[in-house]
Amino acid sequence: MKNMNVKKCHFPLTSEVEDSWADVLKKSMYPYLRKWIRFPSHLPLKLNQWCNAPRHKLINPTPFLRCREFMWQEGHGAFATKKEAYVDLLKVLEMYRRLYEELLAVPVLLGRKSENEKQVGGLYSTSAQVFIPETGHGVEGASAHCLGQTYAKTFNILFEDKNGEKAMVWQTSWDLNTTAIGLMLMIHGDDKGLVLPPGVAPVQVVVIPEICQGVDAKRIYDACEDIALILERSSFCVEVEKRRNIPLSTRHTLWERKGVPLRIQIGPAELDNNTAVLVRRDDGCKKSVSRDSLADDVHAILEDIQGSLFKKAKTKRDSCVEEVEDWAQFLKALKKRRLVLAPWCDEEGVEMDIKRRSDGLAKHFGTPFSQPPMSLGTLCFASGKLAKSWSYWTWTSC
Missing domain, CATH: 3.40.50.800 (Anticodon-binding domain)
Incomplete structure (x- = not known):
């Protein structure tokens, strides 16, 4: 983050925003952005905060993966143009990839989330996803969102552009939490106990x-x-x-x-x-x-242990990938808890229909940035419409 010129910060929570955690940091931070941003020289502005986040209504918590309280890192950026926001978002995803793959030795899939899964109010969301071969579940390891100008409108975050006119900033947010620790433990652990990568082991x-x-x-x-x-x-x-x-x-x-x-x-x-x-x-x-x-x-x-752990985990995950072309193949692979790769039309209604037809078991696991070749005229596995991209699907996340 230092190389990305991200500044550390910590914003106090008011009693009003504590009642609704979903937008807690935005509500406490964005009013200050309105005061701090006036001219192009104030941009880009990138802030990061670590804090404890509660999930008071969570049922059946799982240590590290789904906790009623967890340590949460959330970064926010404000930019002059949409392109700058997009480029910075890719840098953030690369940072998360390096954290998982080079430190935790956990392979991730970088991709774009569906319209149903994206952050409310944002233009689009991206994520680093982790597949757990032993359970067949897919878990989000980190996410990065392009918020567009939605919150700039809400909080009136403006700057004076080169023409002397008022313009709204383009915003991003990105987050990671202690789920990363749980994913590392699940990927590498064995019947004897923990297996820690040397890159993060407190005792090497x-x-x-x-x-x-x-x-x-x-x-x-x-x-x-x-x-x-x-x-x-x-x-x-x-x-x-x-x-x-x-x-x-x-x-x-x-x-x-x-x-x-x-x-x-x-x-x-x-x-x-x-x-x-x-x-x-x-x-x-x-x-x-x-x-x-x-x-x-x-x-x-x-060094060899660090590399071997990652190679073993990636080989195991890749062996679980199953490419399908139609609904029957999809259901069969899903019930085997495989990481399913299927051609998809990328429509919200079709995604909801997939969840309904699979009795809520199927979950969209991201459209990978690195797309396999797709033949001309390939059809969506679920709707029969013309497919737009390959997407991953898994058993509903744990």
């Missing part, structure tokens, strides 16, 4: 001393502290397991459950041979390395 490496009877425990603990110090100097987040009242096997299990990407085991043999045993969390592979090159080996393994 844990050093575990392996003490047995008849050995000098102090030498092993000192060696573990030395290793931790070396790795910390190389900017790794390291922790040493110092608890002596826990069995060795339990220590391994506890750190596996926490999802720490890399475990370093130091015992008498490693101490005598000046080596260390490195154990990966993602695949359980063990490797003995020299302690002289430990920092380089740890760096290489953590």
Whole structure:
């Protein structure tokens, strides 16, 4: 966000806007935009706020994915032209893509939301969508909206253009919340517990001393502290397991459950041979390395873990994509909880009819920016009308 010249802010909530959370930030922020924006030199104006958001009427909450209160990031932009707003929106989506794919190692689908799914009052909405192969659900990871001039009219946000005439600004909004954490946990977790990508793991490496009877425990603990110090100097987040009242096997299990990407085991043999045993969390592979090159080996393994997690998740998601051409194929694929790719006429009425005919099970999952080739005369899978684009569909979101 710093590279995009987005300014940090925090707007207080009045008792009036707290009653309706849907437009809470707009109602508290936009009156100030009217005061701050006067001339073209004041544009573009981009603001970002982190805050807690409530969903008091939510039934059956799910940790991280659907909570009654969650941490929410929402950015807002004001621009002189529609084109500037569009270009900035693409930059925001790219930022969200990089966050998911490069840090969380979660593959996303970038696309445009349908007219029924777009933000109320806006021109169009885009999103970064995440598909969960294990459940067949699609979840919105982040969204970015072109609000057009709707709120500029409502809040009278004007500036003086180059001709000296009053003009309305073009606005955008974009948001992300703690759902991102839940999606990361669902995509990478296994039966042993969490699997955290090194890019976001609070502890990247844990050093575990392996003490047995008849050995000098102090030498092993000192060696573990030395290793931790070396790795910390190389900017790794390291922790040493110092608890002596826990069995060795339990220590391994506890750190596996926490999802720490890399475990370093130091015992008498490693101490005598000046080596260390490195154990990966993602695949359980063990490797003995020299302690002289430990920092380089740890760096290489953590990079490989980050890349492997993303590659595995993307391969698994792509294997769930099923291309269909008609309604019968669509229903069959949907009931198998597949990520369905179908030609669509992109009409609001047809989308509502799809939901009705599927008993509410089907949900539009975005029209991807990267479109597969479409033959001339291809028909919509649901209506038989001429198709305009390929769109993704999933089982109703969790």
